[in-house]
Each structure stands twice: as C-alpha cells, then as structure tokens.
Amino acid sequence: MSYRLGADIGGTFTDVVLVDEAGGMFRVGKVLTTSDAPDEGVIEGARKVLEEAAVDPSAVATVIHGTTLFTNALIERKGARTALITTKGFRDAIEIGREHRYDMYDLYIEKPKPLAPRHLRFEVNERILVDGSVVKPLEDADVKMVIEKLATEQVEAVGVCLLHSYVNDLHERRIGELLARLLPDLARTLSCEIVPELREYDRASTTLANVYLKRLAERYVRRLGRGLLEAGIQGDLFVMQSNGGLCDVETASTYPVRLIESGPAAGALAAAHYGKLLGHANLLSFDMGGTTAKACVIADGEPLITPEAEVDRQYQFAKGSGLPVKMPVVEMIEIGTGGGSIARIDALGRLLVGPESAGAKPGPAAYGLGGTEPTVTDADLVLGYLDPAFFLGGEMVLDLDAARRVVHDRIAEPLGLALEETAYGIHQLANENMASAARIHAIERGKDVGRLPIFAFGGAGPVHAWGVAGILGSPSVIYPFGAGVMSAVGLLVAPMSFDFVRTLPGTLDEMDWAAVGAVLEEMESEGRAILGRTIDPAKVGFRRSADMRYRKQGYEIRVTIPDGPLGPERAGEVRVAFEKAYAGLYAHTIANTPIDVVSWRVVAQGPKPELASFGGARGGGDMCKGARAVWLPDAKAFAETPVYDRYALRPGATLEGPAIVEERESTVVVGPDVRLTVDAQRNIIAERA
Numbered sequence: 001m002s003y004r005l006g007a008d009i010g011g012t013f014t015d016v017v018l019v020d021e022a023g024g025m026f027r028v029g030k031v032l033t034t035s036d037a038p039d040e041g042v043i044e045g046a047r048k049v050l051e052e053a054a055v056d057p058s059a060v061a062t063v064i065h066g067t068t069l070f071t072n073a074l075i076e077r078k079g080a081r082t083a084l085i086t087t088k089g090f091r092d093a094i095e096i097g098r099e100h101r102y103d104m105y106d107l108y109i110e111k112p113k114p115l116a117p118r119h120l121r122f123e124v125n126e127r128i129l130v131d132g133s134v135v136k137p138l139e140d141a142d143v144k145m146v147i148e149k150l151a152t153e154q155v156e157a158v159g160v161c162l163l164h165s166y167v168n169d170l171h172e173r174r175i176g177e178l179l180a181r182l183l184p185d186l187a188r189t190l191s192c193e194i195v196p197e198l199r200e201y202d203r204a205s206t207t208l209a210n211v212y213l214k215r216l217a218e219r220y221v222r223r224l225g226r227g228l229l230e231a232g233i234q235g236d237l238f239v240m241q242s243n244g245g246l247c248d249v250e251t252a253s254t255y256p257v258r259l260i261e262s263g264p265a266a267g268a269l270a271a272a273h274y275g276k277l278l279g280h281a282n283l284l285s286f287d288m289g290g291t292t293a294k295a296c297v298i299a300d301g302e303p304l305i306t307p308e309a310e311v312d313r314q315y316q317f318a319k320g321s322g323l324p325v326k327m328p329v330v331e332m333i334e335i336g337t338g339g340g341s342i343a344r345i346d347a348l349g350r351l352l353v354g355p356e357s358a359g360a361k362p363g364p365a366a367y368g369l370g371g372t373e374p375t376v377t378d379a380d381l382v383l384g385y386l387d388p389a390f391f392l393g394g395e396m397v398l399d400l401d402a403a404r405r406v407v408h409d410r411i412a413e414p415l416g417l418a419l420e421e422t423a424y425g426i427h428q429l430a431n432e433n434m435a436s437a438a439r440i441h442a443i444e445r446g447k448d449v450g451r452l453p454i455f456a457f458g459g460a461g462p463v464h465a466w467g468v469a470g471i472l473g474s475p476s477v478i479y480p481f482g483a484g485v486m487s488a489v490g491l492l493v494a495p496m497s498f499d500f501v502r503t504l505p506g507t508l509d510e511m512d513w514a515a516v517g518a519v520l521e522e523m524e525s526e527g528r529a530i531l532g533r534t535i536d537p538a539k540v541g542f543r544r545s546a547d548m549r550y551r552k553q554g555y556e557i558r559v560t561i562p563d564g565p566l567g568p569e570r571a572g573e574v575r576v577a578f579e580k581a582y583a584g585l586y587a588h589t590i591a592n593t594p595i596d597v598v599s600w601r602v603v604a605q606g607p608k609p610e611l612a613s614f615g616g617a618r619g620g621g622d623m624c625k626g627a628r629a630v631w632l633p634d635a636k637a638f639a640e641t642p643v644y645d646r647y648a649l650r651p652g653a654t655l656e657g658p659a660i661v662e663e664r665e666s667t668v669v670v671g672p673d674v675r676l677t678v679d680a681q682r683n684i685i686a687e688r689a
Contacts, residue, residue: 006491012290016045057232079212102320132168217256245497270490296332378403379426393664435471457486484665496606527604
C-alpha cells in the first residue's frame with residue numbers, strides 16, 4: 001500500500017493530510033506554524049500523522065506541498081540583494097510603473113518599493129525595436145563593465161529585462177552567458193525565459209520578483225527535502241503553483257515566482273473538486289484560517305484563473321497599489337480577517353477588526369502563548385462557539401478567562417458595552433468584512449454572489465460561514481468533512497501543470513496563422529519536455545487560450561481557443577469565443593469593431609489524481625455530545641445549544657439549528673431556523689428551514 005501526503009503551511013497552522021491510494025485511510029494533523037523555519041512544521045506534522053496512522057514513512061510515495069513563504073518574503077523584503085540590467089534610458093521604468101495613481105485624491109499615496117533600488121539598476125547601450133530588428137548591437141565590453149559593478153556592490157541576484165526581448169532575445173541571452181561565465185554564483189533570471197510577453201513594467205517586475213526569491217526557494221526546497229529524508233520519507237516531492245497545478249522541485253527552484261499563491265490555490269481546487277461531486281459547478285469558495293480569509297468564485301467546475309497578480313499591496317483592496325507579477329494565478333480575494341485578527345478601537349472610537357494578526361505566536365490571548373490583544377478567536381470563545389477543552393481535538397486547551405479578560409479590558413470597558421455584546425460585535429464585524437470583500441470579488445467577475453452556495457472550510461471558516469451567507473443572501477452553505485484541513489486536501493487533487501505565453505500580436509482577420517501554429521507547437525513541445533520529467537509525456541494534455549481585445553482598448557481578456565490546426569477558415573470560431581467571453585464579463589459586444597490578438601497561451605497539464613471519497617458511510621454512536629451555553633444575538637442571551645459529534649453523524653441525518661457541530665480541526669456554528677443535512681460523503685449542507 002502506498003500513500004500520498006499533503007502539507008499546507010498557513011499563517012497560524014500547518015495542516016497535513018495522509019491518504020492511501022485505495023481511499024481507505026484519511027488522517028489529518030494540525031500543528032502551529034513554525035514561522036522562522038516553516039519546513040520544520042511540515043516535518044513535525046508529517047511525523048505526527050504517520051505515527052497516529054501507524055504508517056511506515058517509507059510507504060509515502062508522494063509529498064505535495066503548498067506554502068505562503070514566498071509571498072511573505074516579498075512583503076517582508078526577506079529575499080536577495082537584487083540588481084536589474086536593462087536597456088539604456090529605461091533604468092527608472094520599474095519605479096515609474098504605469099504612471100497611474102490608484103487613489104488620485106490621496107496626497108500621501110504609498111507605492112511598494114522596487115525590489116532593485118535605483119543604485120542597483122544598471123543600463124546597457126543596446127536597442128531592439130518592436131519588430132525584433134536590432135538598431136544598436138550589444139557590446140560585450142559594456143556588459144562586462146556592468147558585471148564589475150555587480151561584483152563591487154556584492155549583489156546576490158540579478159534580473160535582466162531589455163526592451164522588446166520577448167520578440168528578439170538575442171541580447172538578453174548574451175548577457176546571461178556573460179553572467180554565467182564571470183559571476184557563476186550569482187542568481188540570475190532573464191525576462192525572455194520567464195515572461196516573454198509585452199508590457200515592460202510588468203515584465204521587469206516579474207523578472208525581479210523571481211530572481212529575488214530564487215536562492216530562498218533553492219535553500220528552502222533543499223532543506224525540506226533533506227528533512228523529509230531524515231524523517232524516513234523517500235517519496236517524490238512536488239510543490240503547488242499559483243495556477244492550481246503541481247511542479248517538481250527543479251521547476252519550483254527555477255521559477256519561485258510561480259509559487260506566490262501556492263497555499264491559497266489549493267483550497268480553491270478542493271472547493272472545485274467537491275463542487276463537482278455535489279453537482280454544484282458554480283459556488284463561492286470561502287477559506288478562513290488563523291490569519292486571513294480567501295474568497296474565490298468557482299465557475300463551471302473550475303476556479304477562475306487570472307494571468308497576473310499583485311503582491312505587497314499598500315492598500316488591501318486598491319488595485320495598482322502592489323507589485324505586478326505576470327504569472328497565472330487562481331483568482332481570489334484575500335481578506336485580512338482570520339481567527340487571529342486583532343480587534344481594536346481607533347482614534348474615532350470605532351471598533352475595527354484586522355488586518356493585523358496575532359499569528360501563531362503569540363497568537364490569541366486564549367492560546368496562552370503570550371498574546372495580549374483581543375482577537376476573533378477570543379471573541380468566538382467568549383460567545384460559546386468554541387469549546388476550550390476541544391480545540392484541535394483537545395490537544396490545545398484554550399484559556400477562556402484570558403479571552404474574556406482581554407475582550408473586556410481592551411474593548412468592552414472603553415466602549416461601555418457588555419462583554420457578550422462586544423464579543424458578538426467583533427464576530428459580526430469580521431463577518432461583514434469578509435462578506436463585503438466576497439461580494440466585490442464576485443461582482444467584478446460578473447457573478448451574482450446571492451445565487452452561489454458557499455463552500456466553507458479552514459479552521460475558522462465553518463464558525464463564520466453561516467453569518468457571511470446571511471449577509472450575502474447565499475442559498476446554502478456546504479461544510480466538507482475535514483473542513484479544517486481542506487487546503488491540504490486540495491493539494492491531493494491537483495494535476496501536474498505548467499503555463500506558457502508568447503506575444504504575437506495581430507488582427508484576427510489578418511493573422512499570420514502559420515506563425516501562430518509554430519508558436520503553439522513550440523509551447524506544447526516545451527510543456528511535454530518539462531512535465532515529461534515526472535509523468536509520461538503521452539499523458540500530457542493542453543489547453544489553449546489567447547489574450548484578445550477590441551481595437552483601441554487598453555487591456556485584453558483571456559479567451560479559450562479551439563484545439564487543432566488554426567487558419568483563416570477557423571477565425572470565425574475564435575471570434576465567437578471572444579464575443580461570448582466578452583459578453584459574459586460586460587453583458588454586451590461591440591459591433592463592426594476589429595478584434596486584436598496580443599498573446600497566445602498554452603497550459604500543459606497531466607491527468608488529475610483520483611481522490612477516493614473518504615467520507616464513506618462511516619459514523620455511529622451518539623450524534624449529540626451534549627449541550628453548552630451559546631450566545632444567540634437575536635435573543636441577546638445565552639441559550640443551551642446542542643453540540644454534535646461530526647464523526648458520529650451518519651449520511652442522511654438531519655439537524656435543526658441552533659446547533660454546534662464539532663470535529664477536531666473546525667467547528668460548524670449555525671443559528672435558529674436552519675436545517676442541516678448530511679450527504680453521502682458526510683458533507684453538511686446548511687439551508688434555511
């Protein structure tokens with residue numbers, strides 16, 4: 001018997017899931033994230049779950065890992081000392097950006113600082129035009145002068161981004177050769193290798209982000225692999241990418257910028273997987289952990305994918321306030337509200353929740369690890385939503401008195417409010433923050449969030465999901481079995497994948513289809529080569545798309561294009577696909593307007609792993625564990641509320657709210673007038689009675 005192990009690092013907890021290939025075993029583990037050395041938490045969690053399952057570590061055939069390490073390194077500026085080599089006259093393009101103020105009325109607007117400061121941005125006197133012709137050849141002597149400066153400045157990493165290298169990469173390749181020969185220990189990334197498409201600022205930003213993280217990624221992956229071997233786990237190690245696909249260790253080390261949303265993407269994959277099983281091709285994925293919450297629209301059974309992301313936003317919801325990264329990413333909105341989010345009173349006497357978080361250490365006051373600030377978890381504990389003796393199945397006992405004390409002293413007393421009303425205010429404000437962000441996210445994608453069921457998971461998600469659903473008007477909430485570790489489960493249903501892009505602009509009616517065919521074939525060949533390192537090349541499939549727009553529009557939309565040879569006779573099919581996608585976003589099309597294609601994309605993907613249902617028909621014993629006093633906001637009082645054992649709930653069982661359903665890693669909380677139904681896979685479906 002062989003096993004698969006998924007490990008997801010969150011801001012507060014590290015989740016580990018172990019399954020066997022036959023679907024007979026499903027074991028989970030949850031440990032506090034070791035922020036200073038995240039890989040140690042993964043190893044600890046893996047050892048723990050293997051011991052509990054009495055499985056020999058050598059039986060683990062595959063380890064799949066998701067992490068937010070690289071996003072945090074960009075935000076906290078913990079990467080390498082990085083330089084940029086660019087075309088003469090374009091040294092400051094990375095700082096000028098798009099010449100766009102994301103808030104035109106803010107006189108003190110802040111922008112993220114470039115990863116390469118100005119004194120580490122160097123120019124070479126070369127020039128290639130947009131058609132690929134060379135106007136000013138590159139001189140080796142010019143490059144060698146720059147390399148000498150890199151050595152003098154003790155630079156650790158360098159990104160190379162020359163004008164129009166996506167059309168002609170001759171000069172970039174030559175600089176790469178000289179760097180490899182004269183400074184072989186220097187980490188380097190060429191823009192033509194990582195993002196060969198137009199838009200200078202975005203390309204340079206992505207190139208810098210990748211090389212900034214490169215050494216960190218190499219060290220981390222090597223250290224994690226060594227730790228797994230020391231623990232006796234000899235299986236293959238794969239890492240989740242931001243696009244929801246897996247990659248091998250070599251790819252992760254070479255292209256770490258592809259991993260910036262590694263962890264959150266896994267949760268969206270899990271939501272899509274379960275949505276298909278339940279017959280809900282369209283739903284809202286809602287993942288609330290200890291530090292943040294994430295919302296993602298699942299459409300037609302797949303999470304939405306965007307061709308770019310932003311990192312280190314100075315204002316959470318302000319598009320344009322972060323560093324652009326031109327890499328395919330599962331499209332979601334991240335909200336600074338989690339179980340560890342700190343509640344406070346601002347200068348105007350208003351109650352605020354987040355985005356500051358107590359994290360794993362010191363954590364909420366109830367953890368007893370030194371936390372002194374009131375958090376959402378403290379408030380939920382005061383309200384009776386959490387059992388202090390059953391947190392993490394009793395492995396971690398919460399301090400109710402400490403939670404009551406910090407909520408009272410820091411919030412309730414200064415505001416002149418009762419303790420319980422204050423705690424519920426914190427709980428509800430967290431719900432409002434998350435619901436507001438989820439609504440904006442759905443509307444921007446042309447979706448009516450009020451029609452979408454919510455798929456709720458994460459350690460804190462099931463506690464808050466019904467309140468969020470009430471605000472959004474969602475018809476139902478789905479609580480999966482194992483909700484507290486669902487992102488780790490998502491790792492186990494991810495396929496091997498890699499994305500490619502080539503800029504080849506033209507008008508749809510006058511396209512050079514032979515050139516298009518050559519570009520698509522080139523990308524598919526590269527995909528077979530990369531994925532062929534780990535899977536049978538014959539099993540690699542491809543999905544094609546194009547970035548298209550109406551003439552004179554500033555930005556494109558991604559459009560799925562048909563398989564097979566493309567030519568003038570199929571231009572009509574591509575036009576129909578574009579108009580359908582455009583109408584889906586904007587509810588109209590524009591007649592008698594030429595359509596431009598800017599870039600062509602290919603996703604190479606292996607087969608999706610099978611994950612047998614681990615819910616099964618198990619369950620038995622007494623479903624009701626007892627009752628405890630829970631705050632009911634409508635009654636403004638505590639009421640004895642039944643508490644159910646998630647592991648004893650049988651398929652077909654129905655419960656009436658108010659109710660609490662506990663499993664080891666999460667707790668479902670619903671109020672009155674709610675009917676809970678347990679399906680065949682032991683998911684709980686909550687609907688208004």
